[in-house]
Amino acid sequence: MKGISTLSYLVIEASDLPAWQAFAERLGFQVIQTSSAELQLRMDDQSYRMIISQGALDDLKTIGWAFPNTDALAAYVTELAHKGIMAIKASAELKEQRQVDELYTVNDLNGIQHEFVAGVKKCNDTFSSTQLQSEFLTDEGLGHVLISTQDKDASVDFYQRLGLSITDTIAEEIAPGIVIDATFMHVNERHHSFAFAPMPPEAKRLHHLMIEVASIDDVGLAFDRCTSAQDPIVMSLGKHPNDEMFSFYVQSPSGLAVEVGYGGKLIDYKNWQTESFSKLSSWGHKQHRA
Ligand SMILES: [Fe+2]
Known part of the structure; x- marks a missing residue:
């Protein structure tokens, strides 16, 4: 539709x-x-x-x-x-x-x-960041979110009825008996704008949101600023196999993670064949625990 x-x-x-x-x-x-x-x-x-x-x-x-x-x-x-x-x-x-x-x-x-x-309002004045060397990539939207669910099948059904399409899935056993089973969905050329994964009932609704920058240096510089400010790093620098995003994850003051990424894949979403992967990250993205 x-x-x-x-x-x-x-x-x-x-x-x-x-x-x-x-x-x-x-x-x-x-x-x-x-x-x-x-x-x-x-x-x-x-x-x-x-x-x-x-x-x-x-x-x-x-x-x-x-x-x-x-x-x-x-x-x-x-x-x-x-x-x-x-x-x-x-x-x-x-x-x-x-x-x-x-x-x-x-x-x-x-x-x-x-x-x-x-009809979302635009601003008359130009966007200005005190930190970015490049810019945020927002032609395909804000970025993406990964939310928690209790019921995968019901979520697939509901979000498909909203008009989102599955890009791919990743299921990885991260520890004996503990499987992360994530579903990634698109609405445009961005590999995914929305994703969900079953999580324990006490998990927050939002696991993370992702913002994408136009230069790899802006990922590294953001990483430096966050570590200098002692923001908890949830996952170190790494790369995902499905959207090919080079990124790190930092914890916000609300406990939700923000992924800062570069190089996310654009897809031919009108002729897309759904895929499945067995690893969340090609390399890196090591989990840090306090
Ligand atoms: Fe992400």
Whole structure:
């Protein structure tokens, strides 16, 4: 079905906004404090790519998916209803908050609110980072997220009905009897914008989000800034076999990981054959434990 064009934004509820501000700046975001209870993080000319709102959850609340225009969004919502998913038209207040022309919401089985939007506001002023030498790669969206689920089969069914397509899967036994079984899904040329894996019930909804930079040096420089600031490194520098991303994972002040990557694969998504892999990383990505 003709549908989602990109992963547009994320909303995270966080208990420590000052710590998030400093952390986000180290990663290269432009941080705008819109109130004492909210930060907006820019990565490009879109007015925000992440909203960090004050609260006790310290987890992902919302994933925003962009459509090319309001007609495409309306057709999508009608088609979703035919597939048994009833999207709810958002209030004028929420549309105003998100700075979009149109917005529908759907709650998924993993505790996340999906927002389907058209007409996301752009900024008049140019994006500027105090840290990046290059830029964030956002033509195919913000990046990607990997969320936790309890029910893989139900998740595959639900997200396919939302219009996401499976790129590939990775199942690796990381310790005797412990298998990570991840499913990666795309909406455009980015190898995956969304992924999920069964995790223990106490796991946070969001395992990690990924942001991609246009130069390998910006990955190394971000790694240096994070280690200097003593941010916990969740996984060292390494490379994934499926999206070929060179990256490291750092822990945010909410305990969620952020993957900073370079060189992610673009796919011919209209003629894609699903694959499966048996290793999460080709090399590196060693887990650090405190
Ligand atoms: Fe990732």
